[in-house]
Structures are given as C-alpha cells and as structure tokens.
Amino acid sequence: MEISSLALFRGIPPEECGEMMALGCVRTADFEKGAVLFRTGDVTGEFGVLLSGEVHVESGDLWGNRVILHSIPAGHAFAETYALCGVPMMADVIAVQPSRVLFIRLAALLDEANSAQPWYPKLLRNLTLLFARKNLAWSGRVFCLSAKGIRSRVMMYLSAQAAQAGSTEFSIPFDRQQLADYLNVERSALSKELGRMRNEGILTFRKNHFQLHRTIER
Known part of the structure; x- marks a missing residue:
C-alpha cells in the first residue's frame, strides 16, 4: 500500500507528503508473524498505520488469558490515542501476519512550527476523521459484548x-x-x-x- 493512498494523507499531494517525511517524523518497520509491536505499559510518542499484513490489539492477564479487542487491517491506524495523550498502553499490539507498519511521531508533526505548512490543516482534518472512525469501530465491539x-x-x-x-x-x-x-x-x-x-x-x-x-x- 502506497503511503499517499492512506486515509491519513488524503488530500495531501505527494510533494507535501515528502515535506512531512523530510521532518523525520515518519518511519517504516517490518515485523514477523507473532512479533509484539507494543506491550501493555509502554509509553509511545508514535502511532502506527498498517501498510500490509494484519495486527491484533489484545489484552491479557497474569494467568495467560487473552482477549482480542480489535483487528487492524491494512490501511488502518492503531495506538493513536496513546501517542497523542502520552499515557501507558493498556493493551498489546501483535502482528498476526508478516506486517509492514508506518510509524508516525504525532507530536512532532503537530508542532506549532509546522502550522503554516499547507499540509497541516489537511492532516488535522484527516486525524479527526481517523479518531471518529476508530470510535465507531470500538463502539461496535461494545455493542457485541453488551x-x-x-x-x-x-x-x-x-x-x-x-x-x-x-x-x-x-x-x-x-x-x-x-x-x-x-x-x-x-x-x-x-x-x-x-x-x-x-x-x-x-x-x-x-x-x-x-x-x-x-x-x-x-
């Protein structure tokens, strides 16, 4: 999946995406099946957007019981709330297939020094939509469990x-x-x-x- 095709970068032309990349706020990483991307208790300034593969957000207890909270398909984001709020992760993020992830340092991108950039308001709009869609996804699971x-x-x-x-x-x-x-x-x-x-x-x-x-x- 091309980075420019992600919902997070919708409406942002390739040259502006390049400017964002040049800030050093974006990196990619590959993970094997079973790899742990984030662990419960981790504090992260980055969130991930899955480029390929599949990851699960899971919670577990001391006795080894696991509950799948959410399945993240390609093109979707994870850990964005934790990256924005700076609070410890309350779940693990695990690759269930070989996966390629785009990591984004959110605070660095949203720095006031970047507010005059043409991509800045577009990024804010896309982030708002991203958070809203994630809310809907989590609400769906709440409906199931209720x-x-x-x-x-x-x-x-x-x-x-x-x-x-x-x-x-x-x-x-x-x-x-x-x-x-x-x-x-x-x-x-x-x-x-x-x-x-x-x-x-x-x-x-x-x-x-x-x-x-x-x-x-x-």
Whole structure:
C-alpha cells in the first residue's frame, strides 16, 4: 500500500507528503508473524498505520488469558490515542501476519512550527476523521459484548460485518479461536452455537467465510 493512498494523507499531494517525511517524523518497520509491536505499559510518542499484513490489539492477564479487542487491517491506524495523550498502553499490539507498519511521531508533526505548512490543516482534518472512525469501530465491539448470550453476540457481530461488506456474504478477519476471544466466549460453545445456527438455516460458513440468510430455511 502506497503511503499517499492512506486515509491519513488524503488530500495531501505527494510533494507535501515528502515535506512531512523530510521532518523525520515518519518511519517504516517490518515485523514477523507473532512479533509484539507494543506491550501493555509502554509509553509511545508514535502511532502506527498498517501498510500490509494484519495486527491484533489484545489484552491479557497474569494467568495467560487473552482477549482480542480489535483487528487492524491494512490501511488502518492503531495506538493513536496513546501517542497523542502520552499515557501507558493498556493493551498489546501483535502482528498476526508478516506486517509492514508506518510509524508516525504525532507530536512532532503537530508542532506549532509546522502550522503554516499547507499540509497541516489537511492532516488535522484527516486525524479527526481517523479518531471518529476508530470510535465507531470500538463502539461496535461494545455493542457485541453488551448482547446477552453467545447467539446474540454472534448475530450482532456478523450483522455488522455484513453491513461493512455491503453483502450478506463475506469473510471475517478471525479464525474460530480468535472469534471466540473477540466475543469473549468459549471456543467450544461458539462452535456449537454456529452449528445450531447453520442447522436452523440462519447462516452457512466455511472456515472464516460466512453467508447470512435473511429468511430461515425450512
């Protein structure tokens, strides 16, 4: 993915992007599958934009239990709130595929000395949209977890994915264990519920590919 195609740089021409890069506020880094980009407790002045691959934002406890809070696809940002506020990370960020990341030192870019640059107001606008979209993404997970019962959580999550895809047939970014972690349910219970829903004609699936049926087949 080209840097100039990222939502963060929308409306900023290549020459202005080059000026931002020349400030030394931007770097790229590659990570192998399983690499930890940020750990809980880290304080960072940078946030990441995923250029390729996939990363998960996860929380864990002292007993090794893990919960997937969010899946970050290519083109999307992570850790931006922590970079802006300067507070310790409350989650880990882990590469679940080989990934290439663009890191941005936000405070340096937003320095008052840069306020007269033509790209500055465009960057502020794009950052505002970025934060708003992230709020929507996190709200979606809250809606899922507020649902009572495994079936309700599954239906809430899959409905949101269908709306996002603009189709009742789509693939999700999780395998079965990861989906269970995201919905905060047991994998075996999730698999049983998906089987029941398939038998009732509510949906069909193969691995992480789903098709929802608006009317239940009889």
